[in-house]
Each structure stands twice: as C-alpha cells, then as structure tokens.
Amino acid sequence: MKVLVTGGAGYIGSHTSLCLLEQGHEVVVFDNLLNSSEESLKRVEELTHRPVQFIKGDLLDASALERIFAENAFEAVIHFAGLKAVGDSVEEPLWYYRNNVVGTLNLLDCMAKAGVKKLVFSSSATVYGASELVPLVEQSPVRAVNPYGRTKEQIEDILSDLVAADTDWSVAILRYFNPVGAHESGRIGEDPRGVPNNLLPFVAQVAAGRRDKVRVFGNDYGTPDGTGVRDYIHVMDLAAGHIAALKFIQSHLGAYCWNLGTGRGSSVLEVIAAFSASAGRDIPYEFAPRRKGDAAISYADASAALADLGWTAHRDLAQMCEDHWRWQSANPLGYQPMPDLTDGDDHQ
Numbered sequence: 001m002k003v004l005v006t007g008g009a010g011y012i013g014s015h016t017s018l019c020l021l022e023q024g025h026e027v028v029v030f031d032n033l034l035n036s037s038e039e040s041l042k043r044v045e046e047l048t049h050r051p052v053q054f055i056k057g058d059l060l061d062a063s064a065l066e067r068i069f070a071e072n073a074f075e076a077v078i079h080f081a082g083l084k085a086v087g088d089s090v091e092e093p094l095w096y097y098r099n100n101v102v103g104t105l106n107l108l109d110c111m112a113k114a115g116v117k118k119l120v121f122s123s124s125a126t127v128y129g130a131s132e133l134v135p136l137v138e139q140s141p142v143r144a145v146n147p148y149g150r151t152k153e154q155i156e157d158i159l160s161d162l163v164a165a166d167t168d169w170s171v172a173i174l175r176y177f178n179p180v181g182a183h184e185s186g187r188i189g190e191d192p193r194g195v196p197n198n199l200l201p202f203v204a205q206v207a208a209g210r211r212d213k214v215r216v217f218g219n220d221y222g223t224p225d226g227t228g229v230r231d232y233i234h235v236m237d238l239a240a241g242h243i244a245a246l247k248f249i250q251s252h253l254g255a256y257c258w259n260l261g262t263g264r265g266s267s268v269l270e271v272i273a274a275f276s277a278s279a280g281r282d283i284p285y286e287f288a289p290r291r292k293g294d295a296a297i298s299y300a301d302a303s304a305a306l307a308d309l310g311w312t313a314h315r316d317l318a319q320m321c322e323d324h325w326r327w328q329s330a331n332p333l334g335y336q337p338m339p340d341l342t343d344g345d346d347h348q
C-alpha cells in the first residue's frame with residue numbers, strides 16, 4: 001500500500017513508518033517539522049534500507065495538501081500530525097484548535113475529494129479526562145479536561161459524523177495510553193524540545209546527567225505507593241497496533257475505536273526504579289506537590305484491540321526503560337549533532 005503518514009517525522013510517526021516499510025508498504029511523510037527533525041526519517045531509511053518520501057508542509061496549507069493528493073495515489077492515511085503539549089494548549093487554545101482540528105478538517109477534505117477513505121487517527125487516553133474508573137474501556141465517558149484533550153475529542157466526533165454521512169469510509173481511532181521507549185537499535189527515539197513534560201524523557205535526562213533530579217508530582221494519591229499510576233506502552237508495540245488497525249480497515253467499513261495500552265499500571269516510583277536498573281545508576285528524585293489536572297490512576301482495558309485486531313503489547317517496563325536508555329545514552333542531544341569539541345589547532 002502507498003500510505004500517507006502525517007506527522008511521520010515525529011516520535012510515534014517515525015517508529016510506525018519504520019514498521020510500515022518493514023511490512024513492504026510505501027511511505028510518504030508529510031510534516032512541518034515543528035516538533036521533529038528530518039534526521040529521524042534518514043535513520044528510518046538507514047534501518048530499513050528502504051526510501052521514505054518526505055514532504056515538508058503544513059496541514060493548514062490546504063493547497064499543498066491538495067497537490068500531494070493530486071500527485072499520489074494513496075490507499076490510506078495514518079494521521080499523527082498534531083500539537084500535544086497540555087500546558088501549551090491551556091495557554092494557546094486557539095493555536096491548538098486551529099492546528100489540530102482545522103488541520104484535520106483540511107486533511108479530511110482532501111481525502112474525500114481524492115476518494116481516499118481509509119484513515120487511522122492518533123487519539124489519546126487524555127479523552128477520558130481524570131476518570132479513575134479503571135481499567136478504562138472504550139465506552140468509558142469521554143470528558144477531556146484541557147484544550148489538547150478536547151481537540152482529540154472533537155476530532156473523534158467529526159470522524160464519527162463523517163462515517164455516519166458517508167458509509168464508504170473506514171476509520172480507526174486509536175487511543176494511546178503512555179507511549180515510551182525507542183526502537184531497539186537506539187537510532188530513533190523521542191526527542192522532546194526543551195524541558196520534557198512527560199515522565200520517561202525527564203527521568204532519562206536525569207539519568208544522563210542533563211538534569212539534577214526528578215520531581216515526583218504527588219505522593220499522597222490513593223495508590224499503593226502514593227504516586228501516580230499510568231499504563232506505559234512501548235512505542236514499537238504501539239507502532240504494531242497501527243499496522244494491525246490499517247490491516248483491519250482494509251476489509252471493514254465504518255468507524256472503530258480501540259485503546260492501545262498494556263492493561264497494566266506502573267507508579268512513578270516503579271518507573272524511576274526500573275529506569276535506574278536499566279541505566280545502572282541512581283536517579284535522584286524529590287516529592288513535589290500534585291500536578292494540576294493529573295489523575296491518580298489510569299490504565300487501559302486493551303481487550304477490544306486483542307479481540308478485533310489480534311493485537312496485544314508484548315514489551316514490559318524493563319524493556320521500555322532499556323530501549324529508552326539505549327536511545328538517550330547514544331543520542332544525548334536527540335537528533336541534534338554532537339558539538340565538535342576538537343580544537344582547530346589539532347588539524348594543522
């Protein structure tokens with residue numbers, strides 16, 4: 001299949017593009033590189049020995065998108081492109097709604113015009129808001145508590161209205177829990193800009209000596225050790241979930257929604273301990289007040305994805321930390337090249 005991957009230079013998109021290529025699909029990536037680097041795709045090519053066609057462009061540029069659909073016969077689209085920082089979305093809601101919701105509308109318009117009606121969409125467990133009725137099932141109430149989450153909720157609604165209006169569409173909505181880890185080669189991984197918001201990249205930077213200590217947000221939750229519990233899922237398992245969903249929508253019309261998680265929760269302290277074991281070093285931490293808007297506990301019931309797609313996550317927390325650490329330690333500055341510390345005089 002020829003697949004358009006929006007946001008394919010990013011963290012989850014680059015790992016999924018690698019899996020698509022390994023499955024023999026042709027990949028065209030469309031990304032504005034706002035939160036990523038083209039280097040990720042060069043490394044995907046290097047790992048797979050297959051080409052990736054990269055088009056730098058923005059979903060808000062409808063004419064650029066139209067051109068791409070005019071020039072390529074896509075069979076399906078995997079739509080990762082979007083902004084994802086909760087804090088930024090609270091401060092700049094219009095930017096988030098425009099980028100995520102209007103960007104998706106532009107994409108859907110072009111797909112409809114071109115008759116490309118198979119879509120896999122990156123949604124998030126964030127749509128469940130602070131619900132603590134775990135495990136979360138796809139039928140759990142959807143009530144996002146921040147603008148980022150509401151963009152996902154709105155896009156899900158748009159997709160179900162679209163499928164209701166035109167039964168030729170096949171749409172898979174994937175609600176990811178907490179993606180972490182990296183490809184086992186350590187060549188591609190998550191490369192957050194600035195101070196990481198999420199736990200794993202922050203812990204990894206502490207382990208690497210880039211930051212002093214981890215601040216554990218809250219130790220008075222009603223969880224076994226008092227710290228927040230999440231369903232961390234290895235990014236390669238997540239990528240495999242996209243391949244399974246893509247295969248499913250080849251032969252099923254309609255809109256479907258699946259949780260992609262492991263079904264197991266780990267606390268912040270368990271994550272720090274697992275990472276410390278993988279990295280073979282102490283990871284200093286201190287307790288800090290709860291972070292606003294955080295749920296105490298969130299993990300998936302992922303049985304629907306197993307039943308419908310035959311997909312389940314295989315990698316455990318130790319492997320997630322090991323792979324994340326391999327990537328972090330080999331690429332301390334992410335995709336940025338390491339500064340050349342050689343003294344010019346040495347070359348005389």
Ligand code: NAD
Nearest residue numbers: 007010011012031032033034035036058059081082122124
């Ligand atoms: P990422 O930031 O690494 O990747 C997103 C990519 O989209 C980036 O390369 C960015 O440059 C690109 N992009 C953003 N806006 C664009 C636009 N208007 N036009 C073209 N390209 C644009 O993020 P990720 O972690 O790989 O997440 C991928 C998707 O999964 C996002 O939609 C995100 O909301 C969703 N998601 C992520 C997580 C997570 O914790 N990483 C959890 C749940 C859902």
Ligand code: UFG
Nearest residue numbers: 124125126176177178197198199202215216217228268294
């Ligand atoms: N945490 C800390 N210290 C940190 C960062 C996080 O203690 O420096 C704690 C949080 O309080 C939480 C847990 O670690 O208990 C996980 O936090 P993350 O920020 O890594 O992940 P969240 O579950 O809060 O949210 C993430 C993404 C959301 C996404 C959600 C589900 O940020 O966008 O996973 O996919 F929706």
